[in-house]
Amino acid sequence: MKNALSDYFKAAVSVDNVVFGFEKTGLKILLIYRGAEPFRDQWALPGDLISVDIDLVSSAEKVLQKLTGLEKIYMEQLQTFGKVNRHPYGRVFTVSYFALIKIEDAHLNPSSWAEEAAWFPINEIPNLPFDHNEILEFAKSQLKLRIRRQPIGFELLPKLFTLTELQNMYESVLETQFDVRNFRKKILFLDFITDTGKKENCVAHRPAKLFKYNAKRYQKLIENGYELAL
Amino acid sequence: MKNALSDYFKAAVSVDNVVFGFEKTGLKILLIYRGAEPFRDQWALPGDLISVDIDLVSSAEKVLQKLTGLEKIYMEQLQTFGKVNRHPYGRVFTVSYFALIKIEDAHLNPSSWAEEAAWFPINEIPNLPFDHNEILEFAKSQLKLRIRRQPIGFELLPKLFTLTELQNMYESVLETQFDVRNFRKKILFLDFITDTGKKENCVAHRPAKLFKYNAKRYQKLIENGYELAL
DNA sequence: AAATATATTGTAAAAAGTACAATAATAGTT
DNA sequence: AACTATTATTGTACTTTTTACAATATATTT
Numbered sequence: 001m002k003n004a005l006s007d008y009f010k011a012a013v014s015v016d017n018v019v020f021g022f023e024k025t026g027l028k029i030l031l032i033y034r035g036a037e038p039f040r041d042q043w044a045l046p047g048d049l050i051s052v053d054i055d056l057v058s059s060a061e062k063v064l065q066k067l068t069g070l071e072k073i074y075m076e077q078l079q080t081f082g083k084v085n086r087h088p089y090g091r092v093f094t095v096s097y098f099a100l101i102k103i104e105d106a107h108l109n110p111s112s113w114a115e116e117a118a119w120f121p122i123n124e125i126p127n128l129p130f131d132h133n134e135i136l137e138f139a140k141s142q143l144k145l146r147i148r149r150q151p152i153g154f155e156l157l158p159k160l161f162t163l164t165e166l167q168n169m170y171e172s173v174l175e176t177q178f179d180v181r182n183f184r185k186k187i188l189f190l191d192f193i194t195d196t197g198k199k200e201n202c203v204a205h206r207p208a209k210l211f212k213y214n215a216k217r218y219q220k221l222i223e224n225g226y227e228l229a230l
Numbered sequence: 231m232k233n234a235l236s237d238y239f240k241a242a243v244s245v246d247n248v249v250f251g252f253e254k255t256g257l258k259i260l261l262i263y264r265g266a267e268p269f270r271d272q273w274a275l276p277g278d279l280i281s282v283d284i285d286l287v288s289s290a291e292k293v294l295q296k297l298t299g300l301e302k303i304y305m306e307q308l309q310t311f312g313k314v315n316r317h318p319y320g321r322v323f324t325v326s327y328f329a330l331i332k333i334e335d336a337h338l339n340p341s342s343w344a345e346e347a348a349w350f351p352i353n354e355i356p357n358l359p360f361d362h363n364e365i366l367e368f369a370k371s372q373l374k375l376r377i378r379r380q381p382i383g384f385e386l387l388p389k390l391f392t393l394t395e396l397q398n399m400y401e402s403v404l405e406t407q408f409d410v411r412n413f414r415k416k417i418l419f420l421d422f423i424t425d426t427g428k429k430e431n432c433v434a435h436r437p438a439k440l441f442k443y444n445a446k447r448y449q450k451l452i453e454n455g456y457e458l459a460l
Numbered sequence: 461a462a463a464t465a466t467a468t469t470g471t472a473a474a475a476a477g478t479a480c481a482a483t484a485a486t487a488g489t490t
Numbered sequence: 491a492a493c494t495a496t497t498a499t500t501g502t503a504c505t506t507t508t509t510a511c512a513a514t515a516t517a518t519t520t
Contacts, residue, residue: 003281005319007281007282008242008279008280008281008282009240009241009242009320009321010239010240010242010282011239011241011242011243011282012238012239012240012241013241013243013312013323049238050238051233051237051238052237052238052240052241052314052320052321053314053321054314055312055313055314056310056311056312056313056323057312059312077309077310079307079309079310080286080307080309080310080325081286082243082285082286082287082289082325083285083286084282084283084284084285089235090239090282091239091282091283093243093286093323093325095310095312095323162498163498163499164497164498179478179479179480180498180499180500181479181480181481181499181500181501182477182478182479184499184500185477185500185501186476186477199486200486200498201486202487203486203487203496203497204486204487204488204495204496204497205485205486205487205495205496205497205498206484206485206486206487206496206497206498206499207485207486207487207497207498208497208498208499209498209499229459392467393467393468394466394467409509409510409511410467410468411468411469411470411510411511411512412508412509412510414468414469415469415470415508416507416508429517430467430517431517432518433465433466433517433518434464434465434466434517434518434519435464435465435466435467435516435517435518436465436466436467436468436515436516436517436518437466437467437516437517437518438466438467438468439467439468
């Protein structure tokens with residue numbers, strides 16, 4: 001009972017993107033409203049079957065662009081989910097990616113079969129089709145791990161940000177609280193965010209200094225054997 | 231120019247396993263000698279196309295068992311590689327796994343189209359077919375990351391081990407050196423390896439105490455919010 | 461008994477992490 | 491102009507962790 005080679009070439013592969021967005025009100029996830037079967041008229045992760053003649057990474061970017069309008073944003077592969085019956089139309093393996101973006105900069109423009117795209121607070125996610133809730137939980141736990149060891153949190157913030165915004169972002173993602181003084185002491189000691197000399201304006205209180213992420217300084221840290229750990 | 235649904239169900243999926251084994255002479259990788267096309271008569275990672283009616287995790291275990299004889303060993307998913315032309319027979323996405331085992335306990339029994347299975351020192355890996363060298367490099371870097379934060383190193387050691395063996399294992403995997411006194415102080419402080427009261431015998435020097443990993447104690451550490459970091 | 465080989469152990473100094481609250485700077489109000 | 495409301499900014503003492511470093515112990519072999 002040997003399989004013929006052709007028996008193996010009968011699977012489909014999809015990509016599912018977990019897009020994390022941040023704004024003052026907290027961390028959010030981007031979902032699309034499905035305008036096509038299966039699971040039409042349900043909110044789901046922006047994901048789709050991919051073509052056999054496009055590289056995996058390119059496919060992930062293309063799927064995201066088509067369904068949400070987002071492009072050129074930070075993406076990283078997570079894991080592949082491959083239970084036999086996870087898709088009603090046949091054997092579909094799905095490769096999950098996570099992406100990070102500052103919500104203000106995210107111009108949503110859903111097309112293809114995505115009727116809508118909207119941000120959902122991380123703790124108000126509805127039941128999702130397929131195994132999307134499982135994928136989402138995995139993505140959340142991975143984001144927590146990775147954001148502590150790589151300078152990817154800056155993808156969630158505007159180019160210029162205050163130390164308070166930076167701290168709020170880390171606190172939202174990690175679901176924890178930091179002491180203001182200790183947080184600043186540590187982050188400034190690491191020396192890969194630099195004071196731009198600019199300040200907030202039009203705020204009804206003492207304006208905060210604006211900082212920016214300095215990738216070169218971070219590289220130097222790494223070259224010197226330092227390991228980031230927030 | 232819309233794709234028909236059937237156009238998507240034309241991919242194959244494979245699993246490639248990076249099996250790390252440890253013994254006194256250092257860290258090794260398990261390769262098989264391919265007795266089938268493509269790349270017949272070359273050493274490669276133990277991997278194979280998988281059937282569309284078996285779950286992904288089960289497939290990974292089955293592929294490893296068939297090609298090498300190994301079963302019930304520690305496995306964890308890494309990443310999926312999906313360049314268009316990575317496989318000469320068509321579009322094949324491969325999901326990589328890494329596995330850990332103590333070489334002494336590994337009874338190799340290659341079957342199916344694997345003509346041989348053998349351990350290769352981690353720094354003497356030949357050129358491999360497909361993108362297997364790339365997969366291997368990714369696996370090595372992931373092993374280094376994961377072994378520092380999870381108690382998976384014990385999978386590479388016998389049930390009873392000496393502190394020197396434990397240190398050698400970590401040093402081999404992490405390609406670094408630890409101070410003997412500081413290493414012991416730290417590992418004993420963590421308190422999840424316990425002295426069995428037994429000792430080495432038949433060694434031409436002071437015999438070392440034998441320890442074992444204590445999973446319950448480790449669980450307690452975690453529950454108390456401790457984060458392992460070697 | 462001596463030689464050989466590896467196992468075992470402690471301490472002081474440096475670095476990093478933690479807990480904690482008063483002062484500063486702006487816009488808006490009186 | 492003085493005052494209020496609001497958030498930004500900053501330092502120090504204490505605790506914990508990490509680091510650097512070498513002499514003694516216990517088994518086998520000669």
